[in-house]
Every structure is written in C-alpha cells, then in structure tokens.
Amino acid sequence: MSVNLEDFMSIRGASLMKIKEAKDEGQKVVGVYCAYCPREMILAAGAIPVSLCGTSEAPIAAAETVLPRNLCPLIKSSYGFAATDTCPFFHFSDLVIGETTCDGKKKMFEIMQDIKPVYVMQLPHLHQLDAALELWVKELRRLRSTLEEELDVQITDEKLWEAIRTVNDETMAVKAISDLNKMEPPVLSGMDLLTVTWSRSFSSDREKLLTMLNGLQQELAASQQGQARVKKPRVLLTGCPVGLGSEKVIRLVEEAGGLIVAMENCSGYKTLELQSDTELDDPIIALAQKYMEIPCSCMSPNPYRFELLERMMEEFRVDAVVDLTWQACHTYNVEAFEVGNLVRKKGLPYLHLESDYSSSDLETLKIRIEALLEMVV
Amino acid sequence: MLVVGLDIGSVAAKGVILDRGKVHRAMIPTGWSPRDASEELICKLLKISGCEREQLDDIIVTGYGRIAVTGAGQVATEIKCHARAVAELYPQVGTIVDIGGQDSKVIRVNEQGRVIDFAMNDKCAAGTGRFLQVMANALGLDVSELGEHEDSNNIVPINSMCTVFAESEIIGLLARGTSKAGIIAGLHQSVGRRVAAMVRRIGIDGEVAFTGGVAKNPGVRRALQEELRCQLLIPEGCQFTGALGAALLGQNS
Numbered sequence: 001m002s003v004n005l006e007d008f009m010s011i012r013g014a015s016l017m018k019i020k021e022a023k024d025e026g027q028k029v030v031g032v033y034c035a036y037c038p039r040e041m042i043l044a045a046g047a048i049p050v051s052l053c054g055t056s057e058a059p060i061a062a063a064e065t066v067l068p069r070n071l072c073p074l075i076k077s078s079y080g081f082a083a084t085d086t087c088p089f090f091h092f093s094d095l096v097i098g099e100t101t102c103d104g105k106k107k108m109f110e111i112m113q114d115i116k117p118v119y120v121m122q123l124p125h126l127h128q129l130d131a132a133l134e135l136w137v138k139e140l141r142r143l144r145s146t147l148e149e150e151l152d153v154q155i156t157d158e159k160l161w162e163a164i165r166t167v168n169d170e171t172m173a174v175k176a177i178s179d180l181n182k183m184e185p186p187v188l189s190g191m192d193l194l195t196v197t198w199s200r201s202f203s204s205d206r207e208k209l210l211t212m213l214n215g216l217q218q219e220l221a222a223s224q225q226g227q228a229r230v231k232k233p234r235v236l237l238t239g240c241p242v243g244l245g246s247e248k249v250i251r252l253v254e255e256a257g258g259l260i261v262a263m264e265n266c267s268g269y270k271t272l273e274l275q276s277d278t279e280l281d282d283p284i285i286a287l288a289q290k291y292m293e294i295p296c297s298c299m300s301p302n303p304y305r306f307e308l309l310e311r312m313m314e315e316f317r318v319d320a321v322v323d324l325t326w327q328a329c330h331t332y333n334v335e336a337f338e339v340g341n342l343v344r345k346k347g348l349p350y351l352h353l354e355s356d357y358s359s360s361d362l363e364t365l366k367i368r369i370e371a372l373l374e375m376v377v
Numbered sequence: 378m379l380v381v382g383l384d385i386g387s388v389a390a391k392g393v394i395l396d397r398g399k400v401h402r403a404m405i406p407t408g409w410s411p412r413d414a415s416e417e418l419i420c421k422l423l424k425i426s427g428c429e430r431e432q433l434d435d436i437i438v439t440g441y442g443r444i445a446v447t448g449a450g451q452v453a454t455e456i457k458c459h460a461r462a463v464a465e466l467y468p469q470v471g472t473i474v475d476i477g478g479q480d481s482k483v484i485r486v487n488e489q490g491r492v493i494d495f496a497m498n499d500k501c502a503a504g505t506g507r508f509l510q511v512m513a514n515a516l517g518l519d520v521s522e523l524g525e526h527e528d529s530n531n532i533v534p535i536n537s538m539c540t541v542f543a544e545s546e547i548i549g550l551l552a553r554g555t556s557k558a559g560i561i562a563g564l565h566q567s568v569g570r571r572v573a574a575m576v577r578r579i580g581i582d583g584e585v586a587f588t589g590g591v592a593k594n595p596g597v598r599r600a601l602q603e604e605l606r607c608q609l610l611i612p613e614g615c616q617f618t619g620a621l622g623a624a625l626l627g628q629n630s
Binding site for chain 2: 344349350354363364367368370371374375
C-alpha cells in the first residue's frame with residue numbers, strides 16, 4: 001500500500017488557512033456535527049460547511065465539569081472542544097447546526113448555546129411514516145429561512161440544485177474509492193480508508209476535494225493490478241462514528257493481523273449510497289428524502305441499516321464483523337442485539353465492543369479482537 | 378515431540394509440558410514480570426520432565442502476559458486454548474465457563490472444538506477470582522479456603538456487584554454479627570449469578586465445562602450449578618486448562 005495520502009492528511013490544516021482567509025473576506029462558516037445536517041443548504045447559502053472536532057479524548061475532562069461522566073465520549077468531546085475553545089473550526093463558525101438525533105446530543109446542544117449560536121433541527125425518528133417526512137421537510141424549510149436570515153443571503157432553488165449536484169458527485173467519488181476495497185487484497189487499510197473518508201468532511205474547497213477523490217480513485221485502481229499478498233481476515237466495522245483520534249479499534253484490528261475493509265458508520269459507508277433525486281421539482285423534498293434514509297440507530301425501525309450490512313458482508317467478502325458502541329450510546333447498544341443475530345445468521349463471527357476514547361481498555365479490547373480473528377478459518 | 382504450553386495469568390503462571398503422551402505441570406505466582414515468570418516456569422517444567430531445553434519443539438504462550446514473553450513460538454488467546462483443551466478432555470462440551478484472576482469468559486465451541494462465539498466480563502472485577510480474593514481478605518481467609526467455609530443453607534444475599542462496594546457491604550454485615558459462612562455462600566452466589574447471566578447470553582449447547590482457577594472453589598461450583606440447573610464438568614487441574622490447550626495447539630501445528 002504505497003498510496004500517498006498526504007493530501008488528505010493535510011486537509012484539516014489547509015482548510016483552516018482557507019477558512020481564515022474566507023472569514024477575513026466576509027464569508028460565513030457554519031459548523032456541522034452530524035451526517036443528518038444538509039450541507040447542500042449551507043453551500044447554497046454561499047457559506048462554508050465544516051465538520052467540528054469531537055473525536056479526541058483530550059477535552060473530555062473539561063467537558064465533565066459540566067456534563068455527566070456516564071455519557072457518550074463523542075458528545076463529551078464535542079462539547080469539551082467548544083468549551084475549551086480548542087477546535088479552530090468551532091472557533092471560526094458563525095453558527096453551529098445540531099440535530100435531535102439522540103437524547104444526549106440534544107440536551108448538550110442546549111448547554112452549548114451559551115458558547116455559540118446553535119441551531120437545532122428537529123429530526124423525526126419514526127422513519128417509515130408520512131408524518132415524519134412532512135415534519136422533516138418543514139424542518140428543512142425552517143433551516144433555509146433561518147440561514148437566509150442569519151447569513152443575510154437568498155437561497156435560491158437554482159443554488160440548491162447546484163449544491164445538490166456537488167454533494168451527489170462527492171458522495172459518488174467517495175463510494176467509488178470505498179468500493180475498491182471489495183477486491184482481494186483490498187486497496188486501502190482501514191486506517192487509510194478512515195483518513196480519506198473522515199478528513200474530507202473538513203475540506204472547505206469542494207471542487208479541489210472532488211479532484212483529489214477522483215485522482216485517488218484512479219491511482220488506487222491502477223496500483224491494484226497484479227498484487228499478491230498473504231490473505232488477511234477481512235473485517236467489517238459497524239456501529240458508532242469513528243474519526244482520527246478515536247480510531248483505536250481499527251488500529252487494534254489491524255495490529256492483530258486483520259484488515260478493516262469497510263466501515264458502516266457515519267463518516268464511512270452509511271451515507272454513501274444515498275443520492276438526492278435531481279429529477280424532482282422541489283430541491284427541499286429531494287434533500288429531505290435523502291437525509292431521512294440515513295440508517296442511524298436513532299431511527300425506529302431502522303431496516304436500511306440491516307439491508308446495507310447484509311449487502312456489505314457479501315460484497316466486501318467479509319470474514320468477521322466488529323460492532324463498536326461508544327459508552328452510553330443506547331440506540332447503537334440495543335441495536336447490537338439485532339446486528340449480532342444478522343451477522344451470526346450469515347455464519348460470520350461477530351464481536352460487539354463497548355468502549356470510550358480512553359486507552360484504559362486497550363488490553364481487554366485486544367484479547368477480544370485477537371480471539372475474533374482466531375475464529376476466522 | 379516435546380511442547381510447552383504456558384498460560385501467564387494475572388495471578389499465577391501455569392505451564393504444561395507434553396512429552397510423548399506424558400503430561401507434566403507446574404505453577405508459580407506471576408509476580409510483576411511476566412517475562413521472568415515464564416522463564417522460571419520453563420526451567421521448572423524442564424526439571425520436572427527431565428528434558429533439555431534444546432529438545433523442545435515448540436513453546437506456545439497464552440494469558441494476559443502472552444506478548445511479554447520472548448522466544449515463544451506462537452501466541453494464542455486464552456479463548457482458543459481453553460476451547461482446544463476442553464475439546465480434548467470432553468468432546469461432548471458445547472459451552473465452557475472459565476473464571477480466572479481478572480476475567481471470566483464464556484466460550485461456545487462446535488463439534489470440532491472451534492470457537493464459534495464468546496463473551497467476557499466488562500471492565501470490572503465482578504464475577505472473577507479477584508473479586509473473591511478481595512472478599513477473602515476482608516473475611517480474614519485465604520482465597521483457597523473460601524469454598525470449604527460456606528454455609529449454603531444460610532445464604533446471605535450480597536447486593537453489590539462492584540468489588541469495592543461489595544467489600545464495604547460485607548464489612549457492614551460482619552459488624553452487625555451476620556454469619557461469616559452465610560456471607561461466603563452469598564459471595565459465591567453473587568459470582569454464580571453474574572457468570573450465569575453471561576452463559577445465558579451466549580447459550581448452552583451440549584454439556585458445560587468449568588475451567589480456570591476459580592473452578593477449584595466448591596462454593597462457586599455449587600452456585601453456578603444451581604443457577605444454570607446443570608452439572609458442570611470440571612477437569613482435574615482446572616487451572617491448567619489454558620496451558621494444556623496451548624501445548625495441544627503446539628503439538629498439532
């Protein structure tokens with residue numbers, strides 16, 4: 001694996017410089033935490049959508065002076081970065097957008113309001129229900145008018161369609177890279193895959209990002225020819241979001257001799273099949289339909305996650321599945337029961353891990369991961 | 378063929394040497410250095426068996442200290458080793474319960490002795506040998522004496538799962554003059570209940586084996602049998618199961 005990912009590793013730094021310049025020129029920045037936030041709307045408003053920090057252990061102690069200890073580390077880390085002003089992207093954001101995905105997040109956003117204006121979208125959880133989609137459409141219209149007011153711009157349908165096409169293309173490009181790992185041997189290790197898929201959300205230059213993604217896809221597809229290597233167990237990672245800083249499970253699997261070939265999680269494959277329908281008349285409805293399909297465990301029921309997992313197990317020729325739940329994430333933790341049943345029905349070894357961002361449980365995780373890999377014939 | 382299997386646990390380091398069908402065993406405290414412990418253990422095994430180091434075909438190491446040991450031919454997890462040993466000793470077993478010093482495990486194996494699923498205790502000492510050791514200290518006993526001191530007709534319920542809180546709870550009970558033998562039975566019940574819940578999560582298929590050092594304790598055996606409503610198969614030298622499995626893996630490779 002000799003692919004040069006330096007461009008992707010430096011996205012955060014480069015993006016920060018651009019954001020600072022853009023701010024000086026009067027452009028607005030909108031901070032985003034979750035895959036449910038329609039970035040198209042922010043792009044159409046002429047602002048820069050940027051992911052906010054939340055994958056590091058560092059600010060958790062500070063967050064625990066306000067938030068309970070027994071809470072998901074993603075929420076604590078996100079809040080801690082904001083409270084200690086150690087996330088430059090948060091620092092530069094004019095507005096932060098949150099969604100009512102889980103209880104912990106929505107209550108945290110209320111407290112975060114004291115630091116920065118946080119606009120919270122009401123995300124309905126009953127997924128296959130007309131009333132839920134109706135509410136979500138209304139919420140997107142409310143976001144549109146709020147952004148118009150706050151940023152003093154007009155979000156036209158034309159601009160929205162343009163942004164929709166941009167995001168559709170970008171999603172397709174990331175999917176094309178991820179799909180290369182269906183081959184044996186896979187083209188990217190889990191750590192490399194994470195570097196690409198997670199770092200992209202910090203980019204402030206959509207055009208350049210698309211060029212980088214397409215370039216990488218071509219380079220990887222070409223480098224793949226005629227490679228032979230000792231077969232390593234192919235592992236699918238599912239569950240809670242993972243980013244650089246909270247990648248310990250990916251690292252441990254790969255240190256123990258496995259390879260994470262695909263990730264069914266927020267920055268990974270979970271959203272990659274979803275495209276806004278550009279044939280519709282109303283861009284808001286196109287967006288609403290797409291975002292409602294995201295198979296987060298906060299949805300009830302959540303059938304698409306199981307369909308997707310089943311398909312991924314086959315297409316990525318997976319040997320074992322690791323399901324990661326961050327401490328106190330009830331929805332993923334409970335849903336793990338059904339995920340486990342699905343994986344076992346497929347005849348594959350399944351490992352459910354509950355952990356946090358600390359390194360206190362590395363040894364106990366390691367033994368479980370090693371035992372899982374031993375189960376692969 | 379001469380192979381050594383080592384199980385470097387958190388409390389004790391166990392070793393087995395397989396010498397053409399003969400099995401020799403040795404055990405020492407792990408102490409602070411798993412590397413020194415394994416070295417000492419190998420010397421001890423060689424001495425007992427009357428073999429020379431040069432004759433050894435392979436050394437397989439398991440247990441939490443497995444990576445600290447240099448010069449080992451292979452490492453394997455305790456999960457795989459226990460499964461291997463039990464498949465040899467009791468082919469009819471489908472579910473294995475292993476309670477060691479710092480963790481407890483439930484392992485499901487198929488007819489070929491392959492691991493098909495497993496569960497381990499969370500980041501906490503409840504339901505492990507450590508839990509019993511701390512309680513034995515509070516009761517002024519050695520952990521090896523607990524089993525014979527229980528009064529199972531007078532089980533005093535211990536409600537705290539947490540080792541620290543359970544210790545406070547029994548100190549409180551002792552202060553109120555509660556029977557020591559009843560408290561001990563309660564402790565065994567607590568471990569049994571905790572581990573049985575894990576067994577039910579993984580499922581019972583075929584007979585159940587109980588391995589690891591804690592299987593020596595007749596009180597825990599009683600409690601676990603009551604909770605699971607089945608007879609447990611306990612290998613002679615149950616704390617050597619992991620080391621035996623490691624040696625058997627070496628013999629096959």
